[in-house]
Each structure stands twice: as structure tokens, then as C-alpha cells.
Amino acid sequence: MIRTLVLTDEFEIKQNVPLEALPDLRAAWYWVDFNCPDEEEAVLLDRHFHFHPLAVEDCYHFLQRPKLDYYDDYHFFVVHALNQKTLESEEVDLFVGHNFIVTFHYAPLKEIDIVWERVLSNREIWHHGSSYVSYMIIDKLVDGYFPAVYQIEDQLNEIEDKEANRGSLMDEVFDIRSDLLKLRRTVVPMRDLLYRILNSDRLNIVKEQRAYYMDVHDHLLKLAEIIESNREITSDMRDNYLSLNSFRMNKIMITLTIISSVFIPLTFIAGVYGMNFDNMPELHWRYGYFMILGVMTLIGVLMVLWFKLKGWFDVFK
Amino acid sequence: MIRTLVLTDEFEIKQNVPLEALPDLRAAWYWVDFNCPDEEEAVLLDRHFHFHPLAVEDCYHFLQRPKLDYYDDYHFFVVHALNQKTLESEEVDLFVGHNFIVTFHYAPLKEIDIVWERVLSNREIWHHGSSYVSYMIIDKLVDGYFPAVYQIEDQLNEIEDKEANRGSLMDEVFDIRSDLLKLRRTVVPMRDLLYRILNSDRLNIVKEQRAYYMDVHDHLLKLAEIIESNREITSDMRDNYLSLNSFRMNKIMITLTIISSVFIPLTFIAGVYGMNFDNMPELHWRYGYFMILGVMTLIGVLMVLWFKLKGWFDVFK
Amino acid sequence: MIRTLVLTDEFEIKQNVPLEALPDLRAAWYWVDFNCPDEEEAVLLDRHFHFHPLAVEDCYHFLQRPKLDYYDDYHFFVVHALNQKTLESEEVDLFVGHNFIVTFHYAPLKEIDIVWERVLSNREIWHHGSSYVSYMIIDKLVDGYFPAVYQIEDQLNEIEDKEANRGSLMDEVFDIRSDLLKLRRTVVPMRDLLYRILNSDRLNIVKEQRAYYMDVHDHLLKLAEIIESNREITSDMRDNYLSLNSFRMNKIMITLTIISSVFIPLTFIAGVYGMNFDNMPELHWRYGYFMILGVMTLIGVLMVLWFKLKGWFDVFK
Amino acid sequence: MIRTLVLTDEFEIKQNVPLEALPDLRAAWYWVDFNCPDEEEAVLLDRHFHFHPLAVEDCYHFLQRPKLDYYDDYHFFVVHALNQKTLESEEVDLFVGHNFIVTFHYAPLKEIDIVWERVLSNREIWHHGSSYVSYMIIDKLVDGYFPAVYQIEDQLNEIEDKEANRGSLMDEVFDIRSDLLKLRRTVVPMRDLLYRILNSDRLNIVKEQRAYYMDVHDHLLKLAEIIESNREITSDMRDNYLSLNSFRMNKIMITLTIISSVFIPLTFIAGVYGMNFDNMPELHWRYGYFMILGVMTLIGVLMVLWFKLKGWFDVFK
Amino acid sequence: MIRTLVLTDEFEIKQNVPLEALPDLRAAWYWVDFNCPDEEEAVLLDRHFHFHPLAVEDCYHFLQRPKLDYYDDYHFFVVHALNQKTLESEEVDLFVGHNFIVTFHYAPLKEIDIVWERVLSNREIWHHGSSYVSYMIIDKLVDGYFPAVYQIEDQLNEIEDKEANRGSLMDEVFDIRSDLLKLRRTVVPMRDLLYRILNSDRLNIVKEQRAYYMDVHDHLLKLAEIIESNREITSDMRDNYLSLNSFRMNKIMITLTIISSVFIPLTFIAGVYGMNFDNMPELHWRYGYFMILGVMTLIGVLMVLWFKLKGWFDVFK
Numbered sequence A, B, C, D, E: 001m002i003r004t005l006v007l008t009d010e011f012e013i014k015q016n017v018p019l020e021a022l023p024d025l026r027a028a029w030y031w032v033d034f035n036c037p038d039e040e041e042a043v044l045l046d047r048h049f050h051f052h053p054l055a056v057e058d059c060y061h062f063l064q065r066p067k068l069d070y071y072d073d074y075h076f077f078v079v080h081a082l083n084q085k086t087l088e089s090e091e092v093d094l095f096v097g098h099n100f101i102v103t104f105h106y107a108p109l110k111e112i113d114i115v116w117e118r119v120l121s122n123r124e125i126w127h128h129g130s131s132y133v134s135y136m137i138i139d140k141l142v143d144g145y146f147p148a149v150y151q152i153e154d155q156l157n158e159i160e161d162k163e164a165n166r167g168s169l170m171d172e173v174f175d176i177r178s179d180l181l182k183l184r185r186t187v188v189p190m191r192d193l194l195y196r197i198l199n200s201d202r203l204n205i206v207k208e209q210r211a212y213y214m215d216v217h218d219h220l221l222k223l224a225e226i227i228e229s230n231r232e233i234t235s236d237m238r239d240n241y242l243s244l245n246s247f248r249m250n251k252i253m254i255t256l257t258i259i260s261s262v263f264i265p266l267t268f269i270a271g272v273y274g275m276n277f278d279n280m281p282e283l284h285w286r287y288g289y290f291m292i293l294g295v296m297t298l299i300g301v302l303m304v305l306w307f308k309l310k311g312w313f314d315v316f317k
């Protein structure tokens, strides 16, 4: 679907102006939104607007990095919205000329709709023109990153509160790490783009707007820091889990070893005197049974003492 | 609560001047402190002072990075105090004009109170004006980071002295790592802000004040280094703990294996001659019992020798 | 094999012009492709074209990094194609003068053939000359990196869907990591070369072509990011696998330890009363057998309770 | 203790000149050394020399980073000596004016004493003045870092020669890692200071002295490289130790598992025929005993073959 | 030994000119090689050539980083040859003036000898003078790094082909890692030196020679990349080995646990009915033996099913 929004010379907003009528209208500025365009509509980027083939190609293909290209009569931005469900980025392409803005995106985007409504309803914005609208879109898209990041922080806090030796713990941590990686793929290139916008010589951003773009840049810096910091927290969690497991394993094996080492030799001795040889003199001694019980007790006690001496019981403290 | 401190033309300090009276007073400079303001007071940032909406928005929201924004008649600083208990950062916002300073913070801050008292009591400071007061606040906030960092160093030293195979050791190390991460979140962005202040062209810091800001920057560099170095110490501790556990596990398993491997076959032999078959010729041999004892001893000795040859006893040295 | 492609003054394309005829032809520009040359052909770089000995040496040797060298009458590029099977890089050497391009490669390359065909069939390109052809080759080579990278992403996604405790899992992850390393060896130096091309003062790239080279650079940045990100995913997978194994080991050992620790002492007791001493009073007690069964049950229950108290059964939840 | 060294106008060296007499003396240059000053002496930095309060504060406090501050009439250096025993750094503060040098240190330092003696005995140095003395001190302090670094290298070499499965090995490696960390805390900030000295615009180092400072910088670069490289060696050692332990554990557990798995079922069978049921037909078979021995042998051989097939014996090769 | 090589005014090469005769000869340029000099010869650096004391000191001491120092009449290079056996670096010091080159090295170096011979036999070189000879030496030394690096790559490839569960595998990987670290110590500082040479303002390298030095720099970049990449491969190998071990351990322990857990309770039951109490009613039941065999089979089957249900057999797939 293609929708248009035109501010006329008489400072009136018109919607649904067909593309062909645009050149005839004496527009202060206009905004054309390619909202999930079908193929027939998409080719109008080239056929109607005659944008540069490289930029048009970038619109048609996915997997573009956020970027800013300078062309003679317009600037071309590729920016990313964040899909809250998949945490993948959705591409939005902006052509910003001095009196027009063209947006192009294959996914329906709440953020674009909100800006559209706000432009319609807020006369203040009408004065600012196309470049202010492009700021509003970028700002809105970046604001859309926060819920996902905060949700991950909440998940991490929840995990820290739960007991630490569940088997599913590491699955959750791994999922969070993988989400953080996905988020970073969106946030870091956007941060780099905003940095480039702020430091661009060829993009004449008036001083007032600079403050606005710096605000977005601040948000992206903060987001990138939170993501990196949470990655470190998850890697600490994993390491902590491993050392916890390692310590518990020690305790388990010491338990097994002490019990086995004490009883296995004793069981052997019992086995010896359970043999059915005809000629086993000890069996006929009067106190043979009690003597062997004594020997067994002695061996058991000595082994326990030896383990104690070796400090193996310390692990249970 | 809003409190005011005004230096009049006659070089006198007045307190509790209502905001509306400020413009009429011929003040050399004044300081307005929004100390845990309620909503009604907070809106005065906009309504009374007409600060830029982006700066005002930053005051109302948490989770701001330390930063410095330039506006026409004032500079806007966001700086962080460190909450000694939670180790989280508390935001302080500063508007610094040539003859005024406005501070805004939602948490009560000992550091601000101390600077307030010092300004009241020290006539020397009255000459320096608003920008010196802003230095005093930043310096005081950064001084407040040291106790938390030193406390962590003390905890680490304590841990190193205790015995290393307690199960709780890694919990403590993990807590310290997480505290260091929290501290880093406050210290590193503050360090970056101070660097920006020192290298700002648009912030005319007189030469004398430059030395003072460099002093704060030095402190933050030192803090960041200590934090990073302590992170490495904790990660070394964790690795050391893991290799210690791994070595102990080896010892435990060798013990279990030697004892089991020696006695399990012997017990089997004893079991064989404990069977109740009618026709078991060995049982009726005269020296059958003694022969089998000999065979058992031989097997046991050979196995121990084999383990010795394999070097398995070396681990106990 | 050496093939030639000449655009004559009369704007006609000629093929198969022998090298010796080139100087006599009044060519607008020409392209000589050393396509898997034999030794006799290879020496023509020096003998016919008199290129700089260092550049010629670079053509003859493998293991060259992508690079750009400036000589008086031409630029010398070393670029890399990616062998889709081995994931090793294949070297392509380009000499680009203002009216000629010489390509040199020991491996047959589909990418070069495609560009060759496109130049033959597309009159548009004839105007652009040798430097545009060099862009087309580099662009085509870089496009050839994508299938390999996407294939690895697919493999990773497949692995994530399969069950996680196969023994072969880590072999696959290790293979992918090693493929990523190979790809990075090709992609990163190419990215650095493109960066150098874009920022070269001495390489006069006209503004139009700059956009094209930036497009290639964008692709390489994207590729490098995907590779780095996938390396992190594989390292997360490996760490996750290790912690999963560690957790499972805990469960296994707890099972073994509980069963062993409960039954080994009981078996010992049974062994004691299986001994054949003449004088064992308990054997003749009326309810001796039942008492001992009771004692055994008691010991077993107590041990299970003790393990339960210690939380060892939590691991099975 | 405060000691003084004055070069008079007549090119004579005088010692033990009281501070008050210094201004009256027509000194070419003089050196005042605050050698482990008591509190009364320390305040003279402020009271006698009127140095800047920030610099004086830095002298009184420990935990300063090496640094260089510019003041109107002098430069202020903080540099570090290395305590050979604790490997902690000791602070030395230098005030260097065009005709004086003031050194301040709370620890007695062999390096300062050596420079003092060399200045006294070497007339050559008398011409060079205060800035050359400051170079001599810094150079001497840095020379003092080498023995500690070389000693660690020796320890590492020794460790590599010893047998690798001692339990104490990792303790030693851990100690070395911790020593390297301490050394790095001294060396890296000093290296950064020297870099700053070499690249300072405001510090007019004459060309000749530049070569000397570069020499010190080279030493610090080398030291930092050795430290970093040794950190990597220790971390390789630790990883190697862990994989060695892991491999040995495998061998141990395979031994235990093979022996247990073979004999535990056999012992069970022996146990069955050791039961005392009245009606156990097999017991009365003529060759029952020999048949069961045959069955046991068969089971044992089959299990060993199965383990062999599974490749479990490969680990002993 | 000191050897000399002089190009006279008449464009003739003379060898074995004594040092004292050098000033009298009207040499176009000359090369003096201190080839493993004894102490008496070494002092001639100072006594005959009067080189700067810092440079001379660097010649006498080992453990110097590759570097370039500018002196008034000459440049001073420290460069490194690689000892193919120890993989340690050997220092070569070069003094390069406009009409002379002095080389100084304590180890006999094949590379220097080769350059010496080539200078003698190749008239072409005679024109280029001392700075071209210095390039030839540096180029030759760097060429000498390749065999060691390639040999390590071969070793790695061999290791990858061998079976992966030998105990000696990690020893070999560890040795290779340590060799790579040694190589990096030589290659990286040399790379940094070449970078500095290429970007030096004060070293007037004529344009032609620049291409040659860039060629050496390219080689060093490539070497550094191979080394870093091989370090990552070895660390991947180690991690893979650990996860392989961890997986195998799981399999071993599951085997042990299943067999033990099934038979230990059964053996206990057999032990119970092997007791010799007078009053054990079950023993006299007609089908007591067969009932207990049935119970044992049931328990065994149930336990195996339970393990199957828990997925413990999956590990053998």
C-alpha cells in the first residue's frame, strides 16, 4: 500500500494524493510511505522517483546494515526497527530530500503509523519539514528497542532469584545470551549510524536538530552498554554454575569414595569367610567370629580416620 | 523540596529566597537545589526556568548516562552519585549558567548537602561562582566512589586469606564480580564524561579549573584501573578454584579406582568359592583355602604394582 | 590461456586480439585476462607489459594479502575470490591503467567469466572503461562470498533444532568454527582493502564510482559482522554443551552414589551373616533373620533420608 | 629527612644547605630530597615552596597514578618505584623547575640514593641541570623493574621443567599470574606516562634528552610486552593442566568402569549360587559348577571385547 | 670478526679494508659488518665510529625491541633475525648513514652472509648504496620467518589428521601454541617497526624504495595474521578436545552407573539369601529360588527401563 501526506502551500494537510498528482501540487513538502508495498508498487521507487539504482536495490533486498548514503538531491538512510517477537531487525529505508520524504518498508510498523498520526494532528511539526519527520521516525524506532532490552534485564533478575541448581537454568541463560546477541546486531550498527549522522560534514543538520539526534545517540549508547554488561552477567552466571557443579561433584564423589572404600574391603573379608572350603581353621576358632568383627571395625575406623586426616570431610562443612 | 542560596550584589548569602523573587534580586549568582522534588516542584524546571525540553525530559527519567549538553545560555550535565548500599548509580542533573546553578536529584544526597554547607561557610568560594560550585559537586560525588571500591579490595584480600576449598568461596567471588560490574557501570561513563569536559572546546574552563577537573579525571582513571584489575583477580580466582577442584577430583577418583579395582576381583573369587554346588573339587583340597588366599594376595599385589608403575600414586605426593 | 577484449575507437568490441597487435590498435580501452596461464604465458606480465618486478612477483606467488599498490602508470590490486568448496581464497591480480585492465589468476573463476560476458553484451559498460570493469570484478567476487556465509548460517540453525546431547554435535560446531575462521581470513582483509580504496587520496575514484565501492564495502562489513556473530554463537554453543554435560554428569553420579551408598553397606551386612564361623550366636536367634532385615531396612531408609535432606534428589526435578 | 644539594654559581657542589638559606645562595640549580619526611617536614612543600595545593595533596596521598601536571613555574611528575619484595609500587613525586628539582617519597629508595651519589661524583652532570637529573631518576626507577620481571621469567622456566601433575603446580602458576598483574599495574601506567612525556607539546625536552626518554620508553614497552606474553603463557599452562587432568580422569574412569562392569555381574552370579535355598536344581548338576565357571568366563570375555570394540582401550596407548 | 666491503670512487669493490684505512679511501659507500665480534672489536662502535652512547649500549645488550632511532648523521635500526631452532629472535643492529652501513650481530647469520655475497656479485646493487643494502638485509631477515611459520602450519595439519583422543595430543598443541607465542614476539614488533619506517617523516625513503619496504610490511602483516589465526585454531582444538573428553566421560559414567545400579541391588538380594540364619522361611519354600530369580529379573528389567525412559541410552547412539 502506498499512502501520501502533503503539506500544501496554503499550509493545509492533504492525504491520499496519487503519486502522479504530486508534481502538479505546489507542496511545501510531502511524505510518501511505501507500507508493505507489492511488487508493482515497489518498482515506483525507480519508475516514478528515479532514485539511484544502488539505493533502490538496497530497498528491495533484506540484510542491509543501517547506513547513510549521500546522493545529489536527497539522502538515503537505511534504519532498523526491532521486531519485538523475533528480536530480528526490520528494515526501513528513508529517502530524505529538502521538500520530501519517502519511506519504504516491507513489514507493517506501528512506529511509522504513530509518527504518521502525530504529523497529521500536530501543526507544530508542519513547519519543520521533511528532515524533522525523518528524525521523528528514527527516534521512534530506537524507542522501540527499550522494551526488549528491559524485558531481558527482568528475565535475568528473575533467574538470579531462583535456585541455582536446576538443569534448565543454563538453557535460560543461553537463550538470553542469544537474544542479547540478536539485539546487539540491531543496536550497535544503529549506534554507529547515529554517530556518523552526528559527525557528517555533508549532512547539514541545523543546530537545534543536532540536540535531538544526540538524544537518540545517547539512548543507543546506553542500550549498547546495557547489552554488553548483560552479556558479561550471563557469562559470569555460566562460569559460576560450572564452578558450583564442579564443587558439588567433588562432594558427591567424596561421599561415594568414602563409603565404597570403607565397605568394599570389609565385604571382601566377609566374602572370604563365606567360602565353603573344607579346611578353614579360623572358622572353628571359638572367638573367630568376634575377632574378625573386631578386625573389620578396626579397618573401618582406620580408613575413616585416614580420610579425615586427608581433609576429605572438610568439603561437607 | 526546593532550596535556594543567593549571593547578593553586596556579597551576602541569603537562603530560602522563593523562586519568584529570584529575578528581582540583583544576585551575583544563585544556586537552586531541587532536593527530592515532588511532581509539582519538578515541573518548575520547565515552567519557571524554561530549560530545553530534551534536558527537562532527561531530568524526569532515570537510566541516563553521564553526559554534557550545550545549550545557548547554560550547560547541562548529568552526573552520577553512587549509592553505597546498592552500588547502583543515582542521577544528579546540573544546569550551569554564568550566574546560576540548578541541581536536580530525586534521591537525598549527602554529597550535595556537604557542598551546600561548605558554600555557606566558606567566603572564598563565593568569589568563584557557579562553575566552581559545579566542580565541587562533581568532585564530591567522585570521592564518594572510593569507599565502595576499597571495601571490595578488602573483601578480596580477606577471601585470599581464607581456606580455598569452601563451597561458599565461589559465591563470594561471584558477588564481588557482580559488584565490580555495577561499579564499572558508574565509573567508566563518568570517566568518559570527565574526559569530554577536559577536551571540550565549547566549555570554557579557565586554566585554574582545568587542573581541578584533571584531578577528578585522574581519580576516575585510577578507579577504572582498580576495578578492571580486580575483575581479572576474581577471574583468576575462579580459574584457580576450578583447577584445584579438578586436581582434587583426580585424587578422589584414583583412590576409589585403586581400592575398587583391587578388591572387586578378589571379592568375586571369594564369591565363587562361596557357591553351594555339590561338585566343587577345589573345596575339598587340603590346602585349597590357603592356595586361594595366596592367589588373592598375588592378584592384589600385582594390581597395586601395576597402578604404581602407571604412576597413579604420584598424585598423592 | 590468455584472452583479450578490445574496445576500438569506433566503439566496437573485438575479441582474441593477439597481445602483439594491441599497441597498434587504436583502442579506447582493452582487457587482457590471464586465465590459468601456463609458465610461458605468465612471463608476459614482465616481458610484454613490463610491470614492476614486485607486482609481477606477487602474481606468481600465492599467499598474498588483498592489497593495493600504486605504480606510475597503473594501480595494482590483489583481490580474493572464495573457493566455495574449500573455503580457501583464490588470488586474482588486477593491473588497472587508464585505458587497460590486465587480470591474472591461476584458478578458473566463474566470476571473471560472468563479468567478461556482461561486458561483451552490455554497451552501457563500454563507456565506463577499465576502472568500471575493475569495480565489476571486485563486486562479483565479493558477491561470491555470500553463499558460503549463508550456508553456514543454515547449518547453525539446523544444529540448534537437533537434540543437544549427541556426541557428534561438537564435531559439527568445531567444523563450522573452522570454516568461519577460513572465511574471516578472506573477508576481513578484503574489507580492509575496500576501506583503503575508499580512503585513498591517490586513487582518483570519480564520485559515481565511489557509491559503487561503498556498496561493496557495506557488503563486506555485513559479512564480517555475520562471521563474528556466528563465531560467538558457536562459542556459546560449546559453552552451553559443556555446562549441559556437567549438569548431566552431576545427575549420573548422584544416581550412582545414592544406589551404591545405600546397598554397599547392606551387602556388607548380608556378607557378614553369610560367613561360615562355627560360633555365630545371632544365627541361632529365633528372629535373628527378621531383626537383621529390619536393621537393613532402617539403614537404607535413613541413608535415603539423609541424601534427601542434603538436597541430592533436587537434581532430578 | 630533608637533604639538599646545591650547585653554586662558582660551579661547586654544596650539601646540607638549610632550606631557608636556599633563596640567598646564588645557585645554578639545586635539588631538595624529601627522603621519608615526617609530618613537620612534609608541610614545607606548601609552607616553603608554595607548590599548588592539588600537587601537594597528591604528594601526601598514596594510590596516585604516574602522571605529569603542568604548573606555571614547574612541572609535577608522579612516578613509581617498584618494591622488589611486595611488587607493589612506591610513589615518588618530582617538582622540576628550570633551576631546581624537588623529590618527595615516603619510602627510602636505593635508586634515589644512587642518583644522588652519581650527581655528587660526576661533574659532567652538573652542566645538564635539573631536567637531566629528573631523567636520571626516572631511568633508574625503570631499570629497577627488570629484576622482578626476569625473576618471574625464571620461575616460569623452572616450572616448565618440573613434572606437570603435582597439585602445587597451579598454586605456583596462580602466584605468578598475580605477581604479573601487580607488575602490570606499575609498568603500564609508567609506559603511558613516558608516552605522554615524549608527545607533550608543553614540555620542552631538548632533542638530546628526547633520545634518553625514548630509551626509557623502549624499556617500558619491552617490559609491558614481556608481562603480557608471560600472562598468556601462564594461561596456556593452566589450560594445559586442565586438559591433562581431564584426559587422566578419562583414563582413571575407564579403568574403574571396565573392572567394575566386568566383575560386578560375575559377582552377582556367584552370589546367586551362594544362596541357601533348599530347592536349587543347578547346584546338584554334576558339571553345574564348571558350566557356571564357563558362563562367567564367557560373559567376562564378551564384555572386554565389547569395550575393546568401543575403543575404550585406546586411551591407554 | 670484522669484515669490510668498500665501493671505491672508481666503481670497484674492495674487501678486507682495515677500519683505519676507511677515512682515507675515497669510498662511494662502504659496509662494515661486526660478525660475532669479540669485546675488543665491539668497543670500536664507540672508539672508531663514535656512535651515540645509547645506540652503542643497545648493541651490547640483548632483549632490545626492533626499533628505529634518528641521529644526526645516521639512522639506527634494531631488527630481528629468527633462530630457526629455538624460535627466539637474534638481534641485528644497523647504523645507516648516507654513504655507509654498519651491521652488528653477536650470532653468525646466514641471511647477512647471503646479502654480502649478493652485493659482491651484483653490480646493479652498487649504484643503490647503503640504504638499499639495509632494505636487502631487512627483507632477507623477514623472509627467514616464513619457514618456521609454515612448519607450524604443517604440524597443525598433521595433528588434525591424527586420531583425536591420544593423551599426547594436547602436549603437541601446547608446544605449538608456545612456538606461536615465540614467533609473535618476533613478528609483531618487526611489523610495527616496518609500519613506523613507512610512516616516518624523517626517514627520506625515495619512492622506489617505499614500494620495497611496503612489500616487506605486507609479508609481516600476512605472517602476523597467520600466527593469530593459528593461535585461534589451537585454542579451538583445545576446547574441542575438552568437550570431546567431557562427552566421553559422560558415556563412561553412564555405562558404569547403569551396570552398577542394576547389579548392586541384585547382589544385595543374593547376599541376603546367602545368610546362614537358622530361621529363614523363604529358603524352604518349594519355589522360593525361582520366585527370587523372578523378582531379580523384574527389578533388573524395571531399572533398565527406567534408565531408558530417562534417556540415558541416547548417549550411545
Ligand SMILES: [Mg+2]
Residues within 6 Å of the ligand: A054, A057, A058, C215
Ligand atoms: Mg547495495
Ligand SMILES: [Mg+2]
Residues within 6 Å of the ligand: A058, A059, A060, A061, A062, A064, A091, A093
Ligand atoms: Mg531493503
Ligand SMILES: [Mg+2]
Residues within 6 Å of the ligand: A139, A140, A142, A143, A216, A219
Ligand atoms: Mg527517543
Ligand SMILES: [Mg+2]
Residues within 6 Å of the ligand: A215, A218, A219, B058
Ligand atoms: Mg535520553
Ligand SMILES: [Mg+2]
Residues within 6 Å of the ligand: A228, A231
Ligand atoms: Mg561481547
Ligand SMILES: [Mg+2]
Residues within 6 Å of the ligand: A232, B231
Ligand atoms: Mg570481562
Ligand SMILES: [Mg+2]
Residues within 6 Å of the ligand: A215, B054, B055, B057, B058
Ligand atoms: Mg533525552
Ligand SMILES: [Mg+2]
Residues within 6 Å of the ligand: B058, B059, B060, B061, B062, B063, B064, B091, B093
Ligand atoms: Mg533524570
Ligand SMILES: [Mg+2]
Residues within 6 Å of the ligand: B139, B140, B142, B143, B215, B216, B219
Ligand atoms: Mg576529589
Ligand SMILES: [Mg+2]
Residues within 6 Å of the ligand: B215, B218, D054, D057, D058
Ligand atoms: Mg590529585
Ligand SMILES: [Mg+2]
Residues within 6 Å of the ligand: B228, B231
Ligand atoms: Mg573486564
Ligand SMILES: [Mg+2]
Residues within 6 Å of the ligand: B232, D231
Ligand atoms: Mg587477562
Ligand SMILES: [Mg+2]
Residues within 6 Å of the ligand: C057, C058, E215
Ligand atoms: Mg613478495
Ligand SMILES: [Mg+2]
Residues within 6 Å of the ligand: C058, C059, C060, C061, C062, C064, C091, C093
Ligand atoms: Mg599471486
Ligand SMILES: [Mg+2]
Residues within 6 Å of the ligand: C139, C140, C142, C143, C216, C219
Ligand atoms: Mg554486489
Ligand SMILES: [Mg+2]
Residues within 6 Å of the ligand: A058, A064, C215, C218, C219
Ligand atoms: Mg548491500
